[in-house]
Amino acid sequence: MRPSTRPALVGVLAVALAFTAGVARAADPLPSWNDGPAKHAIVTFVAEVTKAGSPGFVPAPERIATFDNDGTLWAEQPLYFQLLFALDRVKALAPQHPKWKDQEPFASLLRGDVKGALAGGEKAIAEIVMVTHAGMTTAEFERVVKDWLATARHPKTGKPYTEMVYQPMLELLAYLRESGFKTFIVSGGGIEFMRPWTERVYGIPPEQVVGSSIKTKFEVRDGQPVLVRLPAIEFVDDKAGKPVGINSHIGRRPIAAFGNSDGDREMLEWTQAGGGARLMMLVHHDDAERENAYGPDSKIGTFSDALMAEAKQQGWIVISMKKDWKAVFPPNP
Amino acid sequence: MRPSTRPALVGVLAVALAFTAGVARAADPLPSWNDGPAKHAIVTFVAEVTKAGSPGFVPAPERIATFDNDGTLWAEQPLYFQLLFALDRVKALAPQHPKWKDQEPFASLLRGDVKGALAGGEKAIAEIVMVTHAGMTTAEFERVVKDWLATARHPKTGKPYTEMVYQPMLELLAYLRESGFKTFIVSGGGIEFMRPWTERVYGIPPEQVVGSSIKTKFEVRDGQPVLVRLPAIEFVDDKAGKPVGINSHIGRRPIAAFGNSDGDREMLEWTQAGGGARLMMLVHHDDAERENAYGPDSKIGTFSDALMAEAKQQGWIVISMKKDWKAVFPPNP
Numbered sequence: 001m002r003p004s005t006r007p008a009l010v011g012v013l014a015v016a017l018a019f020t021a022g023v024a025r026a027a028d029p030l031p032s033w034n035d036g037p038a039k040h041a042i043v044t045f046v047a048e049v050t051k052a053g054s055p056g057f058v059p060a061p062e063r064i065a066t067f068d069n070d071g072t073l074w075a076e077q078p079l080y081f082q083l084l085f086a087l088d089r090v091k092a093l094a095p096q097h098p099k100w101k102d103q104e105p106f107a108s109l110l111r112g113d114v115k116g117a118l119a120g121g122e123k124a125i126a127e128i129v130m131v132t133h134a135g136m137t138t139a140e141f142e143r144v145v146k147d148w149l150a151t152a153r154h155p156k157t158g159k160p161y162t163e164m165v166y167q168p169m170l171e172l173l174a175y176l177r178e179s180g181f182k183t184f185i186v187s188g189g190g191i192e193f194m195r196p197w198t199e200r201v202y203g204i205p206p207e208q209v210v211g212s213s214i215k216t217k218f219e220v221r222d223g224q225p226v227l228v229r230l231p232a233i234e235f236v237d238d239k240a241g242k243p244v245g246i247n248s249h250i251g252r253r254p255i256a257a258f259g260n261s262d263g264d265r266e267m268l269e270w271t272q273a274g275g276g277a278r279l280m281m282l283v284h285h286d287d288a289e290r291e292n293a294y295g296p297d298s299k300i301g302t303f304s305d306a307l308m309a310e311a312k313q314q315g316w317i318v319i320s321m322k323k324d325w326k327a328v329f330p331p332n333p
Numbered sequence: 334m335r336p337s338t339r340p341a342l343v344g345v346l347a348v349a350l351a352f353t354a355g356v357a358r359a360a361d362p363l364p365s366w367n368d369g370p371a372k373h374a375i376v377t378f379v380a381e382v383t384k385a386g387s388p389g390f391v392p393a394p395e396r397i398a399t400f401d402n403d404g405t406l407w408a409e410q411p412l413y414f415q416l417l418f419a420l421d422r423v424k425a426l427a428p429q430h431p432k433w434k435d436q437e438p439f440a441s442l443l444r445g446d447v448k449g450a451l452a453g454g455e456k457a458i459a460e461i462v463m464v465t466h467a468g469m470t471t472a473e474f475e476r477v478v479k480d481w482l483a484t485a486r487h488p489k490t491g492k493p494y495t496e497m498v499y500q501p502m503l504e505l506l507a508y509l510r511e512s513g514f515k516t517f518i519v520s521g522g523g524i525e526f527m528r529p530w531t532e533r534v535y536g537i538p539p540e541q542v543v544g545s546s547i548k549t550k551f552e553v554r555d556g557q558p559v560l561v562r563l564p565a566i567e568f569v570d571d572k573a574g575k576p577v578g579i580n581s582h583i584g585r586r587p588i589a590a591f592g593n594s595d596g597d598r599e600m601l602e603w604t605q606a607g608g609g610a611r612l613m614m615l616v617h618h619d620d621a622e623r624e625n626a627y628g629p630d631s632k633i634g635t636f637s638d639a640l641m642a643e644a645k646q647q648g649w650i651v652i653s654m655k656k657d658w659k660a661v662f663p664p665n666p
Contacts (some may be wrong), residue, residue, distance in 0.1 A: 061538055062471045110604045186621070191581070191584070207397075207515070207585065208540075208584045213581065217573075218573040218576045224507065227576060234581075240551040243558065243560060244549050249582060251524070251528045251539030252538075252539050252540065266558070270551070270558050273557060
């Protein structure tokens with residue numbers, strides 16, 4: 001082959017590859033999903049709401065899809081990742097707080113006894129969250145979150161937390177957006193803990209993240225306006241708080257909602273109550289081999305028997321991680 | 334001309350018209366703005382942030398522009414339109430509240446004495462707002478707002494309130510969006526009072542509206558999930574509340590912000606403090622002939638001398654309605 005023909009050949013090959021990739025995507029927008037009821041429900045729903053003239057057609061601006069984060073888009077074991085962040089921060093901040101050595105829940109934590117520290121229940125967790133999440137500006141907190149994500153590793157897999165995301169859900173997010181949906185996170189997690197990385201990892205920009213929050217206050221410090229994070233809860237975006245958060249931040253009712261635990265129940269009920277074509281799905285962690293199997297008895301991501309019963313009664317689709325997902329996590333980079 | 338040539342001719346004409354319109358728009362995206370410092374500042378800013386490689390270039394996802402509503406996008410005299418809505422609602426609800434005849438501020442109001450009713454100051458206004466804005470579901474409130482807007486008329490011009498919007502600002506919103514901006518409302522007005530109509534009137538969807546709010550509560554009524562509006566303030570999106578609302582709902586700092594009164598000061602300060610190319614503008618109501626002239630002494634839309642001094646010192650652009658705007662309101666439909 002003469003060298004001069006190579007660029008042309010490369011061009012032809014590139015077009016051929018692009019075409020093949022295009023066909024593959026058109027043929028299967030969800031390659032990490034096994035053929036089964038969950039995948040079928042998604043594809044059928046999207047076809048229905050996007051086809052002009054169909055009884056279930058929904059204009060693009062009203063195609064709102066909401067996703068829980070912990071346990072739905074990324075993993076949540078052995079503890080919510082934001083709690084692992086807080087524990088790491090306590091250790092990092094300890095030198096500035098010498099009294100913590102004799103003060104619970106910090107003393108246990110600094111001795112490496114996480115279980116002992118969390119034995120104080122919600123009060124202990126609230127204390128840990130406040131000292132690690134408040135008392136700085138929003139810009140400072142964003143920097144702390146980014147630095148932590150850059151270096152912290154999951155205790156079991158050794159991966160960065162932002163790689164502990166579910167590949168089938170990444171495909172679902174992309175598929176919905178290609179179908180004219182706006183995708184939102186609606187999580188019990190901290191809104192400012194998520195925003196620094198959701199655009200990069202999920203393609204969800206900060207203005208489409210709804211979460212729990214602490215109060216902030218506008219101040220001018222040395223002539224510079226800042227927002228200071230205060231040690232007081234502003235909003236808990238969980239359970240009955242989720243429809244409230246959706247209404248406050250989005251102002252429209254979703255037509256599709258995705259969760260994995262009792263905390264998502266009201267979000268799915270609120271979504272379904274809108275009438276018309278609707279899709280409600282719950283990720284069920286039933287895959288001990290590839291991820292985790294936990295359900296009604298887990299304190300993290302409780303999927304109660306009552307939720308399972310409601311799902312069956314209401315026609316919500318329960319996604320079996322084991323059966324419905326071909327892969328759980330993205331391939332190693 | 335033979336009939337069969339007509340479609341072709343129509344096609345050619347349509348293309349020619351589209352081309353002309355395209356050229357006209359490209360030549361002047363802001364036809365209702367007079368050539369002057371305000372228009373120049375807008376066009377220069379947009380050119381700078383959108384030109385790849387320019388020192389002020391801003392990637393499209395970060396092109397956030399925030400607009401106050403009352404006095405910036407639509408008029409606010411003789412009273413904030415939402416307050417006129419509340420006064421109308423008191424009259425509509427009076428038959429269900431016979432005691433109001435002897436109870437201030439309602440008694441004065443029902444006698445037609447608005448000034449007397451508002452003499453009770455903030456407490457009276459809060460009472461009027463709560464009885465007219467709370468105690469129903471979010472869906473019911475949306476219906477009430479839409480019905481009012483369909484029938485209510487401005488006391489001076491006789492126009493629907495949604496036609497009391499500023500034509501130059503509509504052009505500015507469209508121009509920014511065509512330039513890759515996301516446009517948001519950040520208003521002291523009620524978030525749920527604005528959302529039912531901002532998409533139709535301004536092209537701003539509900540999820541891009543930030544405003545003041547009352548508390549809501551998720552309930553299941555007769556098996557149907559609803560959000561009930563409670564008589565308690567949740568958030569006041571004014572003054573130092575505006576950067577807080579921006580942070581909560583948008584999660585990014587705007588690069589352009591538009592207001593008209595002391596209530597917008599902190600939003601403009603917060604916008605400017607981000608560094609890089611920034612545009613801060615204030616509409617000055619100095620046009621008694623075509624709209625209104627009011628400033629430091631007006632209780633509605635106060636534009637204090639301190640704000641004017643800060644604008645000059647900080648390089649914020651003051652838009653003179655009289656000098657900078659060729660037209661104030663859209664042409665009659």
